[in-house]
Amino acid sequence: MGPPGAVPAEGGQDCADLSVLVRCAAGYCDGQASAMIRYVLGRFLSLVLSLVVASIVIFAVIEVIPGDPASFMLGVNARADTLAALRAEMGLDQPLPVRYFAWVTGLLTGDFGNSWTYKTPVAELVSDRIWVSLPLAIYALILSTLIAFPAGIYAASRRGSAGDVTIMGATQLGVAIPNFWFAMILVLIFAINLRWFSAGGFPGWDNPMQALKALTLPAIALALPQAAILARVMRSSLLDMLGEDFIRTVRAKGLSRRQALWRHAVRNALIPVLTIIGLQFSFLLAGGIIIEQVFFLPGLGRLIFQSISARDLIVVESVVMLLVFTVIVVNFLVDLAYAAVDPRLRRKA
């Protein structure tokens, strides 16, 4: 099986390595490391538990959906003995726990099973599409952060000014406008009128510049509403911090308003902002389906959509599990980022 099939096992390894990285980045190498290790292990344990629970829930939901894949494949007029033979071939006659464990062991060894409609291994289907959806999500997240951080910080540092009011008004709009509508406007302006970008489709990664260009409009359409939310969170979190006693203390030390903001308020304000970034990444990866439709991108969202229509349940099952896996890993990374930002989580009081 191809490399994407091995994602769960390798992903787990990556996370452990990352935790070491984060720890070193935090300048953390003394005798109290055990508290940090305990924190990371605790988070890791919760990651594994979440994955187990999620897999059971996904499996159960798919099982209770009416419509047996075998009968769907053979059509309504299939003979009972043919149906039974196909069921046996697909393993559908086995008891539920056996099928669950077969599915999970398959996932762990990279065997996602075969798609019933495409007649190809699910792993291949996913590996093609994840190279669209994952870069798109990361691209959108980077854009969203690049827009939101300066906007939020600027608005907070000049609270009540014309700039603040303008930015807050713009974020209000950004939250309210649906992203697919915004995507269509982008296509209208930049693809149809100005002809700077193509209106849809994805040329593949053979030419990275072309690929990035094809992802630019979808990434902007995804990023702007997220940036609006993130900017608002950044602003309010920073304003909370600027009202804290320790900001008054550093002002009394002789730091200017600006220095107090950048050196002290921003890092403390990042803690709630990180939570939102984690949630947003999950949304961008799994929730890009509408944007993928608008721009005709062969991403995971479209794959799920088509598989659901075709009752290709093994694909749905596996892709949903993969998305859940990504979301849980991202949350784990966010937890590690908390520890990097906030020493109260690294050491015991």
Add this chain to the structure above:
Amino acid sequence: MSLLAIKDLSVQIGQAEILHGINLSVQAGEIVAITGESGSGKSMTALATMGLLPRGAQTQGTVMLDGIDILTTPEPALCQMRGNSMGMVFQEPMTALNPVQTIGAQVAETLLVHRNMPRREAHRQAAEVLQRVGLTVPPDRYPHELSGGQRQRVVIAMAIALRPKLLIADEPTTALDVTTQARILALLRELVSAFDMGLLIITHDLAVVADIADRIVVMQKGRVVEAAPTQTLLAEMRHPYTKSLFAASTHQVDLPDRAPAAPLLRVANVDRDYPMPREKLLGPRPRFRALHDISFEVEHGERVGLVGESGCGKSTLTRAILGLEDVQGGQIMLDGQPVFTGRHPNLTVRRKMQVVFQDPYSSFNPRHRVDRLITEPFHLLERPPTGPARDAAITKALADVGLSPSDGRKYIHEFSGGQRQRIAIARALIVEPELIIFDEAVSALDVSVRAQVLDLIADLCRKRPLGYLFISHDLSVVRTVTDRVLVMQAGRIVEQGPTEDVFNNPQHPYTKSLIAAAPQLPDITHAPETV
């Protein structure tokens, strides 16, 4: 020329005039204390001196520091002066430090902002300054790993790292225990003489003022009402407000006598353990014993005080007595019945016991009217009064605490701190409990209001036998409102006995140190010596 000379300072924010024509001065090596009740403008005077007034504040007059007028100095030059020629220490050490930076880095920042030096050198000097203020923990610690007193030392280190000419300390010891307070005050005094620094200390605590200050400035409602050298002021006290302030802080209530009675609350050999985080990855969870073998009794109508420093287990004991948490050893009985049965507080016992908390601002639901707030304990009764009986109970409870029946229709924000504490007492009284727990119930109040609330408690005792457990860190208050006192240290009761005996002749070394550390107002008829 004075180091600091404030002349005719007025500050206006919006339409409200906060300060009116303030005049005061501080010489090098002199300790000047500003005192007064909340809202008197003490802190605003300090912030004006630091050039840290809130935005939109309109000022008049001059604030001259070493010949430079702070009020007309542009912001960049003020940044140069703050931390360099003037430093400030704030009230709340728990929140005054950046939680995500080490204490060493925070002290080094003062040096780095003002002096051109390598980072390594700044950290070395910061470690020296931290030692200078008597901090024994290494500079790579984070604020949450330090106690309140240690954090206050860090804040002081940040303020004095560059040896400013003027140090402003705004209620620097208000949030600290008495023994810690004594050490911090001693440190400030020592730094003033070592650095020949001027110290402007702001405190509502007159005992602290009398103890440390060379000169006292009394403020009321944004004006200076009296200012004089400490001895002169204590001896003469020209202004009636000064007199009332001192009278209120030494206020003695007239507690009615009581006859011995049967025991009401019986706490026998109580232990309370909390699980702690594991020390090793898979090791057992260590336990922290918050209460060790606590035993005492409170009789019907007896007034018992409980004193001790923060972390000694006072709050844990309160929760255990209220039956909010189970105990790991021993038993707590009220009127012969256990306060905790199975997994729940015992309701038949709970209605005989009520509690009044410290913070009158956060212990009420702001969206309920007072009549609903004070009838909250009715849910403990099997058949709560309704209709006219309920109204009568509300009227009586409000009258008991000196409020009128019409106050029942108001919301809590319409009342001052002292009135809110009266309402909290009314809420406790409405079910006519046998025992009231006052948990730091007067600690957040100004001295004059505190005196009134203490008088109210004494009055209530006169009307009917009222037993209470009065928990406080303030020894002078406990002394005047209790018959008997318990002294707690590190989860144990180290001494107990009749209040006057314990205060006059403490046996345990800890009790002795507590009483010695508590600053006392000098007997006003004799001029005290200043240090």
